[in-house]
Amino acid sequence: MSKRNKFARIGMATKGLVYLLLGGLTAFSAFGWGGEKAGSSAAIDFLSNRIFGQVLLVVTAIGLLGYLFFRWRESFIGDFEDKNKAVAIVTRIAYFGSGLFYGLLAFSALKSVIGMQSSDKSSFGLTDLLNSEYGLYIAIVIGVIVTVKAGYEFYRAFSGSFKEKVSKAELSKSEHDKVLKAGLVGHTARGVVFGILAFLFYKAAFSRSRDGMGQEEAFSFIEDTFGWVILAVIALGVVIYGVFMMISARYSAIE
Numbered sequence: 001m002s003k004r005n006k007f008a009r010i011g012m013a014t015k016g017l018v019y020l021l022l023g024g025l026t027a028f029s030a031f032g033w034g035g036e037k038a039g040s041s042a043a044i045d046f047l048s049n050r051i052f053g054q055v056l057l058v059v060t061a062i063g064l065l066g067y068l069f070f071r072w073r074e075s076f077i078g079d080f081e082d083k084n085k086a087v088a089i090v091t092r093i094a095y096f097g098s099g100l101f102y103g104l105l106a107f108s109a110l111k112s113v114i115g116m117q118s119s120d121k122s123s124f125g126l127t128d129l130l131n132s133e134y135g136l137y138i139a140i141v142i143g144v145i146v147t148v149k150a151g152y153e154f155y156r157a158f159s160g161s162f163k164e165k166v167s168k169a170e171l172s173k174s175e176h177d178k179v180l181k182a183g184l185v186g187h188t189a190r191g192v193v194f195g196i197l198a199f200l201f202y203k204a205a206f207s208r209s210r211d212g213m214g215q216e217e218a219f220s221f222i223e224d225t226f227g228w229v230i231l232a233v234i235a236l237g238v239v240i241y242g243v244f245m246m247i248s249a250r251y252s253a254i255e
Contacts, residue, residue, distance in 0.1 A: 008070035009249045014063025016245030018043045023238030026219050030232035039215035048112045057109045064106035071099030136205050143201035153191035167253045182244040189237025193218050
């Protein structure tokens with residue numbers, strides 16, 4: 001296995017860790033066992049408060065940069081000859097955006113290490129943008145992007161396209177089936193969270209207050225609207241997605 005592929009796999013595993021943490025924290029909150037409704041940055045904050053937190057943050061940042069490398073490599077030089085031109089272009093853009101997001105999350109982790117102020121609510125300055133004079137249009141554009149992301153997650157889940165990436169070579173049939181079921185549940189849970197987040201952006205577009213737009217707000221909306229049981233189910237689905245990503249880091253067919 002090349003160093004390039006190892007770095008990519010570390011990135012996938014680190015992304016899995018982030019989702020494992022944010023889903024776990026949210027599930028604990030739903031069950032009343034402490035925790036909090038968490039977004040990606042809250043997972044970083046959680047790590048920073050552990051023993052050897054600074055070391056954990058540096059390792060996490062390096063891992064997230066590995067995912068940035070993995071996604072941008074696919075975006076720029078990935079082989080999409082089996083897809084039509086429009087789908088290939090959209091996929092490349094999606095991979096670029098995904099890499100950028102996790103690159104920003106890595107930057108957030110490094111900011112915490114060097115003592116710069118970090119806030120989950122800032123969402124990398126998103127609140128300031130949403131409350132600017134162009135906030136309505138920005139909220140709508142982001143809402144459309146997140147809607148597409150939600151649709152893509154549901155497509156991945158129910159078309160089974162994610163199955164292509166999971167190698168059968170080192171897994172028994174039973175193990176392979178379990179990994180694929182985890183992928184189905186995980187991608188579906190992500191689709192639900194992004195779908196609700198898109199709705200919140202559309203709602204914010206025509207609201208006076210556009211503060212606090214992130215995954216934690218989507219989780220809060222789920223609990224307020226559908227109750228703690230549904231929140232727990234979706235949070236556990238996000239945990240399963242994290243586990244799926246960590247397993248995929250080991251068994252995915254990365255060229």
